[in-house]
Amino acid sequence: MFILVFNSINFVAFVLPILLLYWFFFKKSKAAQNVLLLASSIFFYAWADWRFLFLLIASIVINYYLALKIRKEVNDEPKQRRFLYIGLIFNVGLLLYFKYFNFFYESFVELVNVFGVTSSYTTLSILLPLGISFFTFQTLGYLIDVYNEEIDPSDNFLEFSLFVAYFPKILSGPIERASKMMPQIQEKREFRYTLFVDGLRQILWGLFAKIVIAENCASIANPIFDNYENQPESILLLGAFFYAIQLYADFSGYSNMAIGISKLFGIQLMRNFATPFFSTNISDFWRKWHISLTTWMMDYVFTPLSFSLRRYHKSGLIFAIIMTFILVGFWHGANWTFIFYGLLHGIYFIPLVYSGKINSSEIVAKGNFFPSFVELVKMLLLFLLIMLTDIFFRADNIEEATYYIALIFSNEILTIPNEIFNSNYLLAIFLIFIFFFIEWSNREKKHDFEISNFNIFIRWGLYIFLFLLILFFGKSSETFIYFQF
Amino acid sequence: METLTIKETISDVLESILEHNNFEMHDELTAKDVDGWDSLSHMIIITKIEEAFNIKFKLRDLNKLKNMGSLVSVIQNKI
Numbered sequence: 376m377f378i379l380v381f382n383s384i385n386f387v388a389f390v391l392p393i394l395l396l397y398w399f400f401f402k403k404s405k406a407a408q409n410v411l412l413l414a415s416s417i418f419f420y421a422w423a424d425w426r427f428l429f430l431l432i433a434s435i436v437i438n439y440y441l442a443l444k445i446r447k448e449v450n451d452e453p454k455q456r457r458f459l460y461i462g463l464i465f466n467v468g469l470l471l472y473f474k475y476f477n478f479f480y481e482s483f484v485e486l487v488n489v490f491g492v493t494s495s496y497t498t499l500s501i502l503l504p505l506g507i508s509f510f511t512f513q514t515l516g517y518l519i520d521v522y523n524e525e526i527d528p529s530d531n532f533l534e535f536s537l538f539v540a541y542f543p544k545i546l547s548g549p550i551e552r553a554s555k556m557m558p559q560i561q562e563k564r565e566f567r568y569t570l571f572v573d574g575l576r577q578i579l580w581g582l583f584a585k586i587v588i589a590e591n592c593a594s595i596a597n598p599i600f601d602n603y604e605n606q607p608e609s610i611l612l613l614g615a616f617f618y619a620i621q622l623y624a625d626f627s628g629y630s631n632m633a634i635g636i637s638k639l640f641g642i643q644l645m646r647n648f649a650t651p652f653f654s655t656n657i658s659d660f661w662r663k664w665h666i667s668l669t670t671w672m673m674d675y676v677f678t679p680l681s682f683s684l685r686r687y688h689k690s691g692l693i694f695a696i697i698m699t700f701i702l703v704g705f706w707h708g709a710n711w712t713f714i715f716y717g718l719l720h721g722i723y724f725i726p727l728v729y730s731g732k733i734n735s736s737e738i739v740a741k742g743n744f745f746p747s748f749v750e751l752v753k754m755l756l757l758f759l760l761i762m763l764t765d766i767f768f769r770a771d772n773i774e775e776a777t778y779y780i781a782l783i784f785s786n787e788i789l790t791i792p793n794e795i796f797n798s799n800y801l802l803a804i805f806l807i808f809i810f811f812f813i814e815w816s817n818r819e820k821k822h823d824f825e826i827s828n829f830n831i832f833i834r835w836g837l838y839i840f841l842f843l844l845i846l847f848f849g850k851s852s853e854t855f856i857y858f859q860f
Numbered sequence: 861m862e863t864l865t866i867k868e869t870i871s872d873v874l875e876s877i878l879e880h881n882n883f884e885m886h887d888e889l890t891a892k893d894v895d896g897w898d899s900l901s902h903m904i905i906i907t908k909i910e911e912a913f914n915i916k917f918k919l920r921d922l923n924k925l926k927n928m929g930s931l932v933s934v935i936q937n938k939i
Contacts (some may be wrong), residue, residue, distance in 0.1 A: 523920060523924075524923075524924070525923060678903075678922070679919055681903040682906070682919050682922060685906060685907040685910075686907070688907070691903075692900070692903065692904070695903075
């Protein structure tokens with residue numbers, strides 16, 4: 376596989392000519408712009424793995440026609456529902472086959488073995504098509520929206536194809552909604568200097584998050600996790616700390632780059648992270664973490680589920696929340712660790728449901744620079760909880776994760792490990808501090824590095840500062856954690 | 861039932877669940893305008909409204925609710 380990762384010279388070589396063509400030679404009509412973007416997207420996807428291109432095209436064609444069919448039968452609800460079900464079965468079926476087949480097969484055989492029947496099995500070697508979890512969710516949402524008459528189906532195959540295959544977001548999201556993205560594709564895009572510059576800014580920030588923060592954290596967390604049984608126990612907590620930061624910086628960095636790149640083409644994708652660690656409770660955190668997935672789950676899983684369970688009041692609500700989060704976890708991959716990760720997060724909501732605090736979502740310390748002491752303690756405790764839960768996200772299996780956590784809570788928990796004074800640890804902590812300091816200062820803005828209102832010296836000072844940090848402390852990397860999902 | 865009575869009943873439901881009445885009832889009022897009325901409290905509110913009017917919503921009705929005006933007209937069609 377040759378993915379054109381955003382933080383590579385190859386990607387720059389890919390995107391620069393397209394940008395020039397786009398704004399100089401293809402600017403005459405929306406159709407020309409869309410043709411160029413679609414051709415680039417197909418090239419981008421095929422470059423990574425041409426075999427799955429047929430799957431992507433099949434998904435586009437089938438969803439395109441099903442949506443039109445659903446609309447055509449607007450006076451015949453049973454027929455409409457039939458087309459919707461065909462679409463649901465097709466899209467979910469794709470995911471189940473490519474992503475979950477072996478998992479269910481293995482789990483089934485293990486279950487059979489429990490009942491005394493011994494059978495051996497061979498799993499199929501199924502390759503996971505790139506971006507499948509992202510684009511199938513997007514087409515699923517599209518069909519459901521058309522069925523619910525929230526949006527009109529697209530009758531322009533070119534535009535719909537671009538909506539699904541658009542290269543800045545095809546590999547790892549954001550999971551876009553037709554209601555937000557289609558109107559932008561349906562109009563000719565005019566060059567807007569401020570949007571273009573804002574895109575560049577966001578790319579710089581994403582690049583910094585990815586190759587400075589995430590990669591430096593990874594270089595510490597990986598050796599600890601890979602060999603956790605032979606580590607001094609006091610270091611395991613640090614390993615979990617650096618992994619939690621890595622996971623966040625990796626995916627939010629990717630998202631910011633994707634959104635920034637798209638802005639260069641005049642298309643605004645949805646925000647995917649809104650400084651999630653500056654939250655005072657778990658519900659607040661999930662409102663700000665991987666927003667395009669959580670809002671998707673909210674609309675298409677949680678709402679129907681809690682609606683059908685509404686007779687059971689709070690217990691129905693809790694059940695719906697837990698089921699939704701189990702799905703959120705399972706969406707990440709065919710592994711019990713992800714299911715458990717989701718289950719735990721669902722359980723963390725229970726106190727909120729009973730205290731009625733579930734709805735409170737405010738920017739922490741709005742209007743002030745410093746949080747109050749209580750806010751600070753709440754944020755730190757929440758971070759600690761998320762950090763420990765992330766161990767399930769990182770581990771290969773549940774036993775490994777529980778063992779890791781058990782080792783953390785051994786009698787060495789209060790020992791300060793010597794490694795913390797190693798230069799690479801101190802450097803990473805220093806860089807993380809800068810990262811969160813800038814995020815904190817911009818937490819009320821539209822994105823983490825929206826600094827257009829700063830004066831020119833501070834702005835350029837910050838650009839050069841980040842650029843130098845990237846130059847000196849950046850580590851090259853060819854992959855992102857979320858590519859595997 | 862008159863729209864005014866329907867609105868009054870909805871207003872009572874909201875007040876009992878959200879524990880405040882910092883909202884003004886008008887047709888353009890949306891959940892976003894009302895503190896605490898989000899996707900989580902939404903279901904509890906919907907259930908209480910169903911009980912208050914002795915009606916049953918469909919999921920599709922729910923998706924069509926855009927503001928107070930549409931909620932009132934959906935209720936009117938059901939009673």
